[in-house]
Amino acid sequence: MGELSTLPNIGKIVEQQLNKVGIETYKQLIEIGSKQAWLSIKSIDDSACINRLYALEGAIQGIRWHNLSEEAKEELKEFYNAFK
Numbered sequence: 001m002g003e004l005s006t007l008p009n010i011g012k013i014v015e016q017q018l019n020k021v022g023i024e025t026y027k028q029l030i031e032i033g034s035k036q037a038w039l040s041i042k043s044i045d046d047s048a049c050i051n052r053l054y055a056l057e058g059a060i061q062g063i064r065w066h067n068l069s070e071e072a073k074e075e076l077k078e079f080y081n082a083f084k
Contacts, residue, residue: 004029009055009065017041034060035079042083050080 003025004015021040023029029037034057042048051065053076058065068076 004059007059008063009058014041014052014055017045020044029056030060034076038080039083050077053080 001012002015002019004010004018004023005012007026007029010018018024018029018037018041021037021044023032023037023040032040034053037056038048038053041052054065054068054073057072057076058068061068
């Protein structure tokens with residue numbers, strides 16, 4: 001396992017998906033952001049759900065996704081719903 005799997009919420013599978021779409025470091029994940037990273041994963045895995053989007057944002061913030069602020073969750077939910 002690589003650097004990304006050391007982040008909260010990022011397991012082996014999500015790390016592999018991130019690597020497959022060209023995101024291999026925490027710095028790259030921060031630069032692309034959770035929304036674009038999720039869209040990239042969604043392009044290769046149609047089952048990518050809102051929890052994966054939350055997980056990516058939590059990883060960027062360095063927290064478990066369950067601890068995201070309600071405002072952050074609402075913003076991500078609106079974004080997610082635009083792609084359902």
